[in-house]
Amino acid sequence: MASLRIREAKEGDCADILRLVRVRAAGGKLGGQSRAALRADGFGENPFYHCLVAEILPAPGELQGKSQGIGSKIITKVAEVALDKGCSQFRLAVLDWNKRAMDLYKALGAQDLTEAEGWHSFRFEGEAMREMAGR
Amino acid sequence: MASLRIREAKEGDCADILRLVRVRAAGGKLGGQSRAALRADGFGENPFYHCLVAEILPAPGELQGKSQGIGSKIITKVAEVALDKGCSQFRLAVLDWNKRAMDLYKALGAQDLTEAEGWHSFRFEGEAMREMAGR
Structure with missing residues:
Protein backbone atom coordinates (compact mmCIF):
# COMPACT_ATOMS: atom_id res chain seq x y z
CA MET A 1 0.00 0.00 0.00
CA ARG A 91 -15.38 26.70 6.31
CA LEU A 92 -14.67 25.47 2.81
CA ALA A 93 -15.84 26.93 -0.49
CA VAL A 94 -16.87 24.43 -3.15
CA LEU A 95 -18.41 24.70 -6.63
CA ASP A 96 -21.86 23.13 -6.98
CA TRP A 97 -20.82 20.84 -9.85
CA ASN A 98 -18.19 19.27 -7.57
CA LYS A 99 -20.59 16.69 -6.20
CA ARG A 100 -17.79 14.37 -5.12
CA ALA A 101 -16.26 17.02 -2.86
CA MET A 102 -19.66 18.06 -1.49
CA ASP A 103 -20.54 14.45 -0.68
CA LEU A 104 -17.20 13.98 1.06
CA TYR A 105 -17.61 17.13 3.18
CA LYS A 106 -21.14 16.08 4.18
CA ALA A 107 -19.97 12.55 5.02
CA LEU A 108 -17.32 14.11 7.29
CA GLY A 109 -19.99 16.12 9.12
CA ALA A 110 -20.04 19.48 7.33
CA GLN A 111 -23.17 21.47 6.62
CA ASP A 112 -23.88 23.20 3.29
CA LEU A 113 -24.53 26.73 4.59
CA THR A 114 -25.60 28.01 1.18
CA GLU A 115 -28.28 25.33 0.95
CA ALA A 116 -29.28 25.32 4.64
CA GLU A 117 -29.15 29.02 5.51
CA GLY A 118 -28.83 30.85 2.20
CA TRP A 119 -25.28 32.20 2.49
CA HIS A 120 -23.96 33.74 -0.74
CA SER A 121 -20.36 34.65 -1.46
CA PHE A 122 -19.71 38.07 -3.02
CA ARG A 123 -16.41 39.00 -4.68
CA PHE A 124 -14.98 42.49 -5.23
CA GLU A 125 -12.18 42.44 -7.80
CA GLY A 126 -9.37 44.88 -8.58
CA GLU A 127 -11.34 47.21 -10.86
CA ALA A 128 -14.21 47.62 -8.37
CA MET A 129 -11.72 48.05 -5.51
CA ARG A 130 -9.77 50.76 -7.33
CA GLU A 131 -12.95 52.55 -8.40
CA MET A 132 -14.23 52.68 -4.80
CA ALA A 133 -10.84 53.80 -3.47
CA GLY A 134 -10.46 56.37 -6.27
CA ARG A 135 -7.10 54.96 -7.41
CA MET B 1 -24.92 66.82 8.80
CA ARG B 91 -15.05 38.49 -0.52
CA LEU B 92 -18.09 39.02 1.66
CA ALA B 93 -20.60 36.44 2.88
CA VAL B 94 -24.23 37.54 2.90
CA LEU B 95 -27.56 35.82 3.64
CA ASP B 96 -29.94 35.62 0.68
CA TRP B 97 -32.76 37.39 2.54
CA ASN B 98 -30.50 40.42 3.03
CA LYS B 99 -31.50 41.97 -0.27
CA ARG B 100 -30.47 45.46 0.84
CA ALA B 101 -26.87 44.35 1.46
CA MET B 102 -26.77 42.32 -1.78
CA ASP B 103 -28.03 45.28 -3.80
CA LEU B 104 -25.43 47.54 -2.18
CA TYR B 105 -22.56 45.12 -2.91
CA LYS B 106 -23.69 44.77 -6.53
CA ALA B 107 -24.03 48.55 -6.89
CA LEU B 108 -20.43 48.87 -5.64
CA GLY B 109 -19.23 46.42 -8.30
CA ALA B 110 -19.26 43.03 -6.56
CA GLN B 111 -20.31 39.80 -8.21
CA ASP B 112 -22.53 37.19 -6.53
CA LEU B 113 -20.26 34.15 -6.91
CA THR B 114 -22.89 31.75 -5.60
CA GLU B 115 -25.33 32.90 -8.28
CA ALA B 116 -22.80 33.37 -11.08
CA GLU B 117 -20.47 30.40 -10.57
CA GLY B 118 -22.22 28.13 -8.07
CA TRP B 119 -19.93 28.55 -5.05
CA HIS B 120 -21.31 27.00 -1.86
CA SER B 121 -19.99 27.57 1.64
CA PHE B 122 -19.52 24.47 3.84
CA ARG B 123 -19.06 24.68 7.62
CA PHE B 124 -17.41 22.12 9.90
CA GLU B 125 -18.31 22.72 13.55
CA GLY B 126 -16.71 21.58 16.81
CA GLU B 127 -18.37 18.19 17.03
CA ALA B 128 -17.42 17.19 13.48
CA MET B 129 -13.89 18.58 14.00
CA ARG B 130 -13.39 16.60 17.21
CA GLU B 131 -14.81 13.43 15.67
CA MET B 132 -12.42 13.65 12.70
CA ALA B 133 -9.46 14.42 14.95
CA GLY B 134 -10.44 11.65 17.41
CA ARG B 135 -10.52 14.05 20.38
Missing part, protein backbone atom coordinates in the same frame (compact mmCIF):
# COMPACT_ATOMS: atom_id res chain seq x y z
CA ALA A 2 1.21 3.52 -0.79
CA SER A 3 2.51 5.61 2.07
CA LEU A 4 0.91 9.01 2.57
CA ARG A 5 2.30 11.86 4.62
CA ILE A 6 0.55 15.17 5.25
CA ARG A 7 2.78 18.02 6.36
CA GLU A 8 2.95 21.82 6.44
CA ALA A 9 4.08 23.37 3.17
CA LYS A 10 7.59 24.84 2.97
CA GLU A 11 8.71 27.77 0.87
CA GLY A 12 10.39 25.32 -1.51
CA ASP A 13 7.00 23.75 -2.32
CA CYS A 14 5.79 26.92 -4.06
CA ALA A 15 6.71 25.73 -7.55
CA ASP A 16 4.66 22.54 -7.08
CA ILE A 17 1.78 24.40 -5.44
CA LEU A 18 1.67 26.82 -8.37
CA ARG A 19 1.65 23.90 -10.81
CA LEU A 20 -1.39 22.41 -9.03
CA VAL A 21 -3.14 25.79 -8.86
CA ARG A 22 -2.70 26.05 -12.63
CA VAL A 23 -4.06 22.53 -13.24
CA ARG A 24 -7.18 23.59 -11.32
CA ALA A 25 -7.28 26.94 -13.09
CA ALA A 26 -7.57 25.21 -16.47
CA GLY A 27 -10.95 23.84 -15.40
CA GLY A 28 -12.05 26.66 -13.15
CA LYS A 29 -11.69 30.41 -12.83
CA LEU A 30 -8.59 30.80 -10.71
CA GLY A 31 -5.45 32.31 -12.15
CA GLY A 32 -3.02 35.15 -11.97
CA GLN A 33 -0.91 33.58 -9.22
CA SER A 34 2.85 33.83 -9.54
CA ARG A 35 5.49 31.92 -7.64
CA ALA A 36 6.86 35.14 -6.15
CA ALA A 37 3.42 36.11 -4.86
CA LEU A 38 2.84 32.63 -3.41
CA ARG A 39 6.19 32.91 -1.59
CA ALA A 40 5.53 36.40 -0.28
CA ASP A 41 1.95 35.69 0.79
CA GLY A 42 2.56 32.36 2.51
CA PHE A 43 6.03 32.63 4.02
CA GLY A 44 6.41 36.22 5.16
CA GLU A 45 5.98 37.60 8.66
CA ASN A 46 2.17 37.72 8.71
CA PRO A 47 1.21 35.07 6.17
CA PHE A 48 -2.04 35.45 4.20
CA TYR A 49 -2.42 31.69 3.89
CA HIS A 50 -1.28 28.40 5.39
CA CYS A 51 -0.92 25.30 3.29
CA LEU A 52 -0.75 21.53 3.82
CA VAL A 53 0.99 19.20 1.38
CA ALA A 54 0.18 15.50 0.83
CA GLU A 55 3.20 13.44 -0.19
CA ILE A 56 2.47 10.02 -1.67
CA LEU A 57 4.99 7.28 -2.21
CA PRO A 58 3.30 4.50 -4.24
CA ALA A 59 4.10 0.95 -3.18
CA PRO A 60 6.18 -1.02 -5.74
CA GLY A 61 3.95 -2.17 -8.61
CA GLU A 62 0.95 -0.21 -7.34
CA LEU A 63 -1.18 1.72 -9.81
CA GLN A 64 -0.55 5.45 -9.84
CA GLY A 65 -3.61 7.61 -9.45
CA LYS A 66 -5.50 5.17 -7.26
CA SER A 67 -7.54 6.98 -4.65
CA GLN A 68 -5.65 7.18 -1.37
CA GLY A 69 -8.39 8.90 0.61
CA ILE A 70 -6.24 12.03 0.52
CA GLY A 71 -9.26 14.36 0.65
CA SER A 72 -10.56 13.10 3.96
CA LYS A 73 -7.04 12.85 5.41
CA ILE A 74 -6.27 16.46 4.51
CA ILE A 75 -9.57 17.67 5.96
CA THR A 76 -8.92 15.68 9.13
CA LYS A 77 -5.54 17.41 9.38
CA VAL A 78 -7.22 20.81 8.89
CA ALA A 79 -9.57 19.91 11.77
CA GLU A 80 -6.58 19.04 13.99
CA VAL A 81 -4.78 22.30 13.14
CA ALA A 82 -7.99 24.29 13.72
CA LEU A 83 -8.58 22.66 17.12
CA ASP A 84 -4.94 23.32 18.09
CA LYS A 85 -5.42 27.00 17.23
CA GLY A 86 -8.64 27.23 19.25
CA CYS A 87 -11.01 27.57 16.28
CA SER A 88 -14.66 26.69 16.88
CA GLN A 89 -15.34 26.01 13.19
CA PHE A 90 -13.85 26.15 9.73
CA ALA B 2 -23.57 64.08 11.05
CA SER B 3 -19.86 63.49 11.04
CA LEU B 4 -18.68 59.99 10.29
CA ARG B 5 -15.25 58.57 10.97
CA ILE B 6 -14.10 55.08 10.03
CA ARG B 7 -11.05 53.82 11.89
CA GLU B 8 -9.31 50.58 12.88
CA ALA B 9 -10.80 48.92 15.96
CA LYS B 10 -8.87 49.09 19.24
CA GLU B 11 -8.84 46.50 22.00
CA GLY B 12 -11.09 48.79 24.05
CA ASP B 13 -13.82 48.53 21.38
CA CYS B 14 -14.39 44.82 22.14
CA ALA B 15 -17.32 45.41 24.50
CA ASP B 16 -19.14 47.44 21.84
CA ILE B 17 -18.24 44.99 19.07
CA LEU B 18 -19.60 42.12 21.16
CA ARG B 19 -22.81 44.05 21.77
CA LEU B 20 -23.28 44.50 18.02
CA VAL B 21 -22.43 40.85 17.32
CA ARG B 22 -25.16 39.90 19.80
CA VAL B 23 -27.70 42.22 18.18
CA ARG B 24 -27.02 40.43 14.89
CA ALA B 25 -27.04 37.03 16.58
CA ALA B 26 -30.60 37.57 17.78
CA GLY B 27 -31.76 37.59 14.16
CA GLY B 28 -29.22 35.20 12.72
CA LYS B 29 -27.23 32.17 13.75
CA LEU B 30 -24.06 33.68 15.17
CA GLY B 31 -23.26 33.35 18.85
CA GLY B 32 -20.90 31.94 21.41
CA GLN B 33 -18.49 34.88 21.19
CA SER B 34 -17.07 36.22 24.45
CA ARG B 35 -15.23 39.47 25.08
CA ALA B 36 -12.09 37.61 26.14
CA ALA B 37 -12.09 35.60 22.90
CA LEU B 38 -12.67 38.75 20.81
CA ARG B 39 -9.68 40.38 22.56
CA ALA B 40 -7.41 37.36 22.16
CA ASP B 41 -8.38 36.71 18.54
CA GLY B 42 -8.16 40.27 17.28
CA PHE B 43 -5.39 41.89 19.29
CA GLY B 44 -2.76 39.19 19.85
CA GLU B 45 0.44 38.66 17.92
CA ASN B 46 -1.06 36.95 14.87
CA PRO B 47 -4.64 38.22 14.85
CA PHE B 48 -7.41 36.03 13.41
CA TYR B 49 -9.43 39.07 12.38
CA HIS B 50 -9.14 42.79 11.67
CA CYS B 51 -11.98 45.15 12.36
CA LEU B 52 -13.09 48.63 11.31
CA VAL B 53 -15.30 50.83 13.45
CA ALA B 54 -17.66 53.58 12.22
CA GLU B 55 -18.08 56.43 14.69
CA ILE B 56 -21.02 58.74 14.10
CA LEU B 57 -21.55 62.07 15.75
CA PRO B 58 -25.07 63.30 14.87
CA ALA B 59 -25.36 66.99 14.07
CA PRO B 60 -27.36 69.00 16.64
CA GLY B 61 -31.09 68.38 16.14
CA GLU B 62 -30.50 65.66 13.55
CA LEU B 63 -32.57 62.49 13.64
CA GLN B 64 -30.75 59.51 15.09
CA GLY B 65 -30.80 56.40 12.96
CA LYS B 66 -30.87 58.26 9.67
CA SER B 67 -28.88 56.41 7.04
CA GLN B 68 -25.40 57.83 6.76
CA GLY B 69 -24.24 55.62 3.90
CA ILE B 70 -22.07 53.79 6.42
CA GLY B 71 -22.26 50.51 4.52
CA SER B 72 -20.69 51.85 1.35
CA LYS B 73 -18.15 53.91 3.31
CA ILE B 74 -17.00 50.87 5.30
CA ILE B 75 -16.72 48.76 2.13
CA THR B 76 -14.77 51.54 0.45
CA LYS B 77 -12.40 51.53 3.43
CA VAL B 78 -12.05 47.73 3.17
CA ALA B 79 -11.11 48.19 -0.51
CA GLU B 80 -8.45 50.75 0.48
CA VAL B 81 -6.99 48.47 3.16
CA ALA B 82 -7.04 45.51 0.77
CA LEU B 83 -5.26 47.49 -1.98
CA ASP B 84 -2.67 48.70 0.57
CA LYS B 85 -1.99 45.08 1.55
CA GLY B 86 -1.61 43.99 -2.08
CA CYS B 87 -4.85 41.99 -2.27
CA SER B 88 -6.28 41.33 -5.74
CA GLN B 89 -9.81 40.75 -4.42
CA PHE B 90 -11.90 40.43 -1.29
Whole structure:
Protein backbone atom coordinates (compact mmCIF):
# COMPACT_ATOMS: atom_id res chain seq x y z
CA MET A 1 0.00 0.00 0.00
CA ALA A 2 1.21 3.52 -0.79
CA SER A 3 2.51 5.61 2.07
CA LEU A 4 0.91 9.01 2.57
CA ARG A 5 2.30 11.86 4.62
CA ILE A 6 0.55 15.17 5.25
CA ARG A 7 2.78 18.02 6.36
CA GLU A 8 2.95 21.82 6.44
CA ALA A 9 4.08 23.37 3.17
CA LYS A 10 7.59 24.84 2.97
CA GLU A 11 8.71 27.77 0.87
CA GLY A 12 10.39 25.32 -1.51
CA ASP A 13 7.00 23.75 -2.32
CA CYS A 14 5.79 26.92 -4.06
CA ALA A 15 6.71 25.73 -7.55
CA ASP A 16 4.66 22.54 -7.08
CA ILE A 17 1.78 24.40 -5.44
CA LEU A 18 1.67 26.82 -8.37
CA ARG A 19 1.65 23.90 -10.81
CA LEU A 20 -1.39 22.41 -9.03
CA VAL A 21 -3.14 25.79 -8.86
CA ARG A 22 -2.70 26.05 -12.63
CA VAL A 23 -4.06 22.53 -13.24
CA ARG A 24 -7.18 23.59 -11.32
CA ALA A 25 -7.28 26.94 -13.09
CA ALA A 26 -7.57 25.21 -16.47
CA GLY A 27 -10.95 23.84 -15.40
CA GLY A 28 -12.05 26.66 -13.15
CA LYS A 29 -11.69 30.41 -12.83
CA LEU A 30 -8.59 30.80 -10.71
CA GLY A 31 -5.45 32.31 -12.15
CA GLY A 32 -3.02 35.15 -11.97
CA GLN A 33 -0.91 33.58 -9.22
CA SER A 34 2.85 33.83 -9.54
CA ARG A 35 5.49 31.92 -7.64
CA ALA A 36 6.86 35.14 -6.15
CA ALA A 37 3.42 36.11 -4.86
CA LEU A 38 2.84 32.63 -3.41
CA ARG A 39 6.19 32.91 -1.59
CA ALA A 40 5.53 36.40 -0.28
CA ASP A 41 1.95 35.69 0.79
CA GLY A 42 2.56 32.36 2.51
CA PHE A 43 6.03 32.63 4.02
CA GLY A 44 6.41 36.22 5.16
CA GLU A 45 5.98 37.60 8.66
CA ASN A 46 2.17 37.72 8.71
CA PRO A 47 1.21 35.07 6.17
CA PHE A 48 -2.04 35.45 4.20
CA TYR A 49 -2.42 31.69 3.89
CA HIS A 50 -1.28 28.40 5.39
CA CYS A 51 -0.92 25.30 3.29
CA LEU A 52 -0.75 21.53 3.82
CA VAL A 53 0.99 19.20 1.38
CA ALA A 54 0.18 15.50 0.83
CA GLU A 55 3.20 13.44 -0.19
CA ILE A 56 2.47 10.02 -1.67
CA LEU A 57 4.99 7.28 -2.21
CA PRO A 58 3.30 4.50 -4.24
CA ALA A 59 4.10 0.95 -3.18
CA PRO A 60 6.18 -1.02 -5.74
CA GLY A 61 3.95 -2.17 -8.61
CA GLU A 62 0.95 -0.21 -7.34
CA LEU A 63 -1.18 1.72 -9.81
CA GLN A 64 -0.55 5.45 -9.84
CA GLY A 65 -3.61 7.61 -9.45
CA LYS A 66 -5.50 5.17 -7.26
CA SER A 67 -7.54 6.98 -4.65
CA GLN A 68 -5.65 7.18 -1.37
CA GLY A 69 -8.39 8.90 0.61
CA ILE A 70 -6.24 12.03 0.52
CA GLY A 71 -9.26 14.36 0.65
CA SER A 72 -10.56 13.10 3.96
CA LYS A 73 -7.04 12.85 5.41
CA ILE A 74 -6.27 16.46 4.51
CA ILE A 75 -9.57 17.67 5.96
CA THR A 76 -8.92 15.68 9.13
CA LYS A 77 -5.54 17.41 9.38
CA VAL A 78 -7.22 20.81 8.89
CA ALA A 79 -9.57 19.91 11.77
CA GLU A 80 -6.58 19.04 13.99
CA VAL A 81 -4.78 22.30 13.14
CA ALA A 82 -7.99 24.29 13.72
CA LEU A 83 -8.58 22.66 17.12
CA ASP A 84 -4.94 23.32 18.09
CA LYS A 85 -5.42 27.00 17.23
CA GLY A 86 -8.64 27.23 19.25
CA CYS A 87 -11.01 27.57 16.28
CA SER A 88 -14.66 26.69 16.88
CA GLN A 89 -15.34 26.01 13.19
CA PHE A 90 -13.85 26.15 9.73
CA ARG A 91 -15.38 26.70 6.31
CA LEU A 92 -14.67 25.47 2.81
CA ALA A 93 -15.84 26.93 -0.49
CA VAL A 94 -16.87 24.43 -3.15
CA LEU A 95 -18.41 24.70 -6.63
CA ASP A 96 -21.86 23.13 -6.98
CA TRP A 97 -20.82 20.84 -9.85
CA ASN A 98 -18.19 19.27 -7.57
CA LYS A 99 -20.59 16.69 -6.20
CA ARG A 100 -17.79 14.37 -5.12
CA ALA A 101 -16.26 17.02 -2.86
CA MET A 102 -19.66 18.06 -1.49
CA ASP A 103 -20.54 14.45 -0.68
CA LEU A 104 -17.20 13.98 1.06
CA TYR A 105 -17.61 17.13 3.18
CA LYS A 106 -21.14 16.08 4.18
CA ALA A 107 -19.97 12.55 5.02
CA LEU A 108 -17.32 14.11 7.29
CA GLY A 109 -19.99 16.12 9.12
CA ALA A 110 -20.04 19.48 7.33
CA GLN A 111 -23.17 21.47 6.62
CA ASP A 112 -23.88 23.20 3.29
CA LEU A 113 -24.53 26.73 4.59
CA THR A 114 -25.60 28.01 1.18
CA GLU A 115 -28.28 25.33 0.95
CA ALA A 116 -29.28 25.32 4.64
CA GLU A 117 -29.15 29.02 5.51
CA GLY A 118 -28.83 30.85 2.20
CA TRP A 119 -25.28 32.20 2.49
CA HIS A 120 -23.96 33.74 -0.74
CA SER A 121 -20.36 34.65 -1.46
CA PHE A 122 -19.71 38.07 -3.02
CA ARG A 123 -16.41 39.00 -4.68
CA PHE A 124 -14.98 42.49 -5.23
CA GLU A 125 -12.18 42.44 -7.80
CA GLY A 126 -9.37 44.88 -8.58
CA GLU A 127 -11.34 47.21 -10.86
CA ALA A 128 -14.21 47.62 -8.37
CA MET A 129 -11.72 48.05 -5.51
CA ARG A 130 -9.77 50.76 -7.33
CA GLU A 131 -12.95 52.55 -8.40
CA MET A 132 -14.23 52.68 -4.80
CA ALA A 133 -10.84 53.80 -3.47
CA GLY A 134 -10.46 56.37 -6.27
CA ARG A 135 -7.10 54.96 -7.41
CA MET B 1 -24.92 66.82 8.80
CA ALA B 2 -23.57 64.08 11.05
CA SER B 3 -19.86 63.49 11.04
CA LEU B 4 -18.68 59.99 10.29
CA ARG B 5 -15.25 58.57 10.97
CA ILE B 6 -14.10 55.08 10.03
CA ARG B 7 -11.05 53.82 11.89
CA GLU B 8 -9.31 50.58 12.88
CA ALA B 9 -10.80 48.92 15.96
CA LYS B 10 -8.87 49.09 19.24
CA GLU B 11 -8.84 46.50 22.00
CA GLY B 12 -11.09 48.79 24.05
CA ASP B 13 -13.82 48.53 21.38
CA CYS B 14 -14.39 44.82 22.14
CA ALA B 15 -17.32 45.41 24.50
CA ASP B 16 -19.14 47.44 21.84
CA ILE B 17 -18.24 44.99 19.07
CA LEU B 18 -19.60 42.12 21.16
CA ARG B 19 -22.81 44.05 21.77
CA LEU B 20 -23.28 44.50 18.02
CA VAL B 21 -22.43 40.85 17.32
CA ARG B 22 -25.16 39.90 19.80
CA VAL B 23 -27.70 42.22 18.18
CA ARG B 24 -27.02 40.43 14.89
CA ALA B 25 -27.04 37.03 16.58
CA ALA B 26 -30.60 37.57 17.78
CA GLY B 27 -31.76 37.59 14.16
CA GLY B 28 -29.22 35.20 12.72
CA LYS B 29 -27.23 32.17 13.75
CA LEU B 30 -24.06 33.68 15.17
CA GLY B 31 -23.26 33.35 18.85
CA GLY B 32 -20.90 31.94 21.41
CA GLN B 33 -18.49 34.88 21.19
CA SER B 34 -17.07 36.22 24.45
CA ARG B 35 -15.23 39.47 25.08
CA ALA B 36 -12.09 37.61 26.14
CA ALA B 37 -12.09 35.60 22.90
CA LEU B 38 -12.67 38.75 20.81
CA ARG B 39 -9.68 40.38 22.56
CA ALA B 40 -7.41 37.36 22.16
CA ASP B 41 -8.38 36.71 18.54
CA GLY B 42 -8.16 40.27 17.28
CA PHE B 43 -5.39 41.89 19.29
CA GLY B 44 -2.76 39.19 19.85
CA GLU B 45 0.44 38.66 17.92
CA ASN B 46 -1.06 36.95 14.87
CA PRO B 47 -4.64 38.22 14.85
CA PHE B 48 -7.41 36.03 13.41
CA TYR B 49 -9.43 39.07 12.38
CA HIS B 50 -9.14 42.79 11.67
CA CYS B 51 -11.98 45.15 12.36
CA LEU B 52 -13.09 48.63 11.31
CA VAL B 53 -15.30 50.83 13.45
CA ALA B 54 -17.66 53.58 12.22
CA GLU B 55 -18.08 56.43 14.69
CA ILE B 56 -21.02 58.74 14.10
CA LEU B 57 -21.55 62.07 15.75
CA PRO B 58 -25.07 63.30 14.87
CA ALA B 59 -25.36 66.99 14.07
CA PRO B 60 -27.36 69.00 16.64
CA GLY B 61 -31.09 68.38 16.14
CA GLU B 62 -30.50 65.66 13.55
CA LEU B 63 -32.57 62.49 13.64
CA GLN B 64 -30.75 59.51 15.09
CA GLY B 65 -30.80 56.40 12.96
CA LYS B 66 -30.87 58.26 9.67
CA SER B 67 -28.88 56.41 7.04
CA GLN B 68 -25.40 57.83 6.76
CA GLY B 69 -24.24 55.62 3.90
CA ILE B 70 -22.07 53.79 6.42
CA GLY B 71 -22.26 50.51 4.52
CA SER B 72 -20.69 51.85 1.35
CA LYS B 73 -18.15 53.91 3.31
CA ILE B 74 -17.00 50.87 5.30
CA ILE B 75 -16.72 48.76 2.13
CA THR B 76 -14.77 51.54 0.45
CA LYS B 77 -12.40 51.53 3.43
CA VAL B 78 -12.05 47.73 3.17
CA ALA B 79 -11.11 48.19 -0.51
CA GLU B 80 -8.45 50.75 0.48
CA VAL B 81 -6.99 48.47 3.16
CA ALA B 82 -7.04 45.51 0.77
CA LEU B 83 -5.26 47.49 -1.98
CA ASP B 84 -2.67 48.70 0.57
CA LYS B 85 -1.99 45.08 1.55
CA GLY B 86 -1.61 43.99 -2.08
CA CYS B 87 -4.85 41.99 -2.27
CA SER B 88 -6.28 41.33 -5.74
CA GLN B 89 -9.81 40.75 -4.42
CA PHE B 90 -11.90 40.43 -1.29
CA ARG B 91 -15.05 38.49 -0.52
CA LEU B 92 -18.09 39.02 1.66
CA ALA B 93 -20.60 36.44 2.88
CA VAL B 94 -24.23 37.54 2.90
CA LEU B 95 -27.56 35.82 3.64
CA ASP B 96 -29.94 35.62 0.68
CA TRP B 97 -32.76 37.39 2.54
CA ASN B 98 -30.50 40.42 3.03
CA LYS B 99 -31.50 41.97 -0.27
CA ARG B 100 -30.47 45.46 0.84
CA ALA B 101 -26.87 44.35 1.46
CA MET B 102 -26.77 42.32 -1.78
CA ASP B 103 -28.03 45.28 -3.80
CA LEU B 104 -25.43 47.54 -2.18
CA TYR B 105 -22.56 45.12 -2.91
CA LYS B 106 -23.69 44.77 -6.53
CA ALA B 107 -24.03 48.55 -6.89
CA LEU B 108 -20.43 48.87 -5.64
CA GLY B 109 -19.23 46.42 -8.30
CA ALA B 110 -19.26 43.03 -6.56
CA GLN B 111 -20.31 39.80 -8.21
CA ASP B 112 -22.53 37.19 -6.53
CA LEU B 113 -20.26 34.15 -6.91
CA THR B 114 -22.89 31.75 -5.60
CA GLU B 115 -25.33 32.90 -8.28
CA ALA B 116 -22.80 33.37 -11.08
CA GLU B 117 -20.47 30.40 -10.57
CA GLY B 118 -22.22 28.13 -8.07
CA TRP B 119 -19.93 28.55 -5.05
CA HIS B 120 -21.31 27.00 -1.86
CA SER B 121 -19.99 27.57 1.64
CA PHE B 122 -19.52 24.47 3.84
CA ARG B 123 -19.06 24.68 7.62
CA PHE B 124 -17.41 22.12 9.90
CA GLU B 125 -18.31 22.72 13.55
CA GLY B 126 -16.71 21.58 16.81
CA GLU B 127 -18.37 18.19 17.03
CA ALA B 128 -17.42 17.19 13.48
CA MET B 129 -13.89 18.58 14.00
CA ARG B 130 -13.39 16.60 17.21
CA GLU B 131 -14.81 13.43 15.67
CA MET B 132 -12.42 13.65 12.70
CA ALA B 133 -9.46 14.42 14.95
CA GLY B 134 -10.44 11.65 17.41
CA ARG B 135 -10.52 14.05 20.38
